[in-house]
Amino acid sequence: MAGVAENVADSTEYPPLPVGYLEPRWYAAYTSANHEKRVAEQLNLRSVEHFLPLYDSVRRWKDRRMNLQLPLFPGYVFVHLALRDRLRVLEAPGVAKLVGFNGTPTALPQQEIEALRMSVGHGIRAKPHPYLKLGRRVRVKAGPLEGMQGILVRRKNGSRFVISLDLIMRSVAVEVEALELEPCGNGE
Secondary structure (H helix, E strand, O other), X not given: XXXXXXXXXXXXXXXXXXXXXXXXXXXXXXXXXXXXXXHHHHHHHOOOXXXXXXXXXXXXXXXXXXXXXXXXXXXXXXXXXXXXXXXXXXOOOOEEEEOEEOOEEOOOOHHHHHHHHHHHHOOOOEEEEOOOOOOEEEEEOOOOOOOOEEEXXXXXXXXXXXXXXXXXXXXXXXXXXXXXXXXXXXXX
8 A cells, every 4th residue: 555655656757847947037016105224224134136216306395495306117116036035025115926827926027126236236217208119129239238128219309218127017218419329120
């Protein structure tokens, strides 16, 4: 009888671990409203690599002006971790979930996050922009955003390069010179 139990135990195969379960990737952590900075502090305490891009904004009231640093992607903090460590993020106060589909967190493209980190590190001024999916696709030829693809938006006083993160349906606009951009096909 013991031989039967051994055969049953040996024949059980476990499904393979999903890609990214053991290797670190970038994910978007959805936060409670206006808790992005607190979540970033909590992630620091938990030794979780994270990225919270901020931009400068001037707010005016009747009696004063105030310079504020606001999240470039309101409601989100980007975390770099292996999925096996996701509880360190999910247990942080203010984190609602890791963004994904069907309950499974979805990794963000590495090159998009790295380009955002480089641009913030080089002092490129970016501002939130309404989400864009369609438009004239261009690629940056040189600089910290080199190789990054986005949408060109023309304004009366210049051009803006709009980067859209499709997973979280958010966009940011960066002031650029038209000479720094080249057209690219939609299939690239």
